[in-house]
Amino acid sequence: MSGKRTKRVFPAVAQIFYSLYQNLTGFPSTVPTYLTAQAPPSTYPPRLICSVCGYWGHYKCRRCALPFCDLNCESVHAETRCERRVL
Numbered sequence: 001m002s003g004k005r006t007k008r009v010f011p012a013v014a015q016i017f018y019s020l021y022q023n024l025t026g027f028p029s030t031v032p033t034y035l036t037a038q039a040p041p042s043t044y045p046p047r048l049i050c051s052v053c054g055y056w057g058h059y060k061c062r063r064c065a066l067p068f069c070d071l072n073c074e075s076v077h078a079e080t081r082c083e084r085r086v087l
Ligand SMILES: [Zn+2]
Pocket: 050, 051, 052, 053, 054, 055, 068, 069, 070, 073
């Protein structure tokens, strides 16, 4: 037995990936592909997300300014994760 390790390369799979890569790079630069497609920055202000449950956070903690959505989440926030930072 020699110490040579056989490479486990599956030619068909490598070929598929190569052709996919060529598909992505073969277009002129004006054509968006999976590699170049991007959206312009949002024109809306960032939404507040409740720091407890992940729902829309319509309110902000008076002490640390983290958003929360209702009184339930406010009490959970105050008891468990409020850092009481004064902003
Ligand atoms: Zn919530």
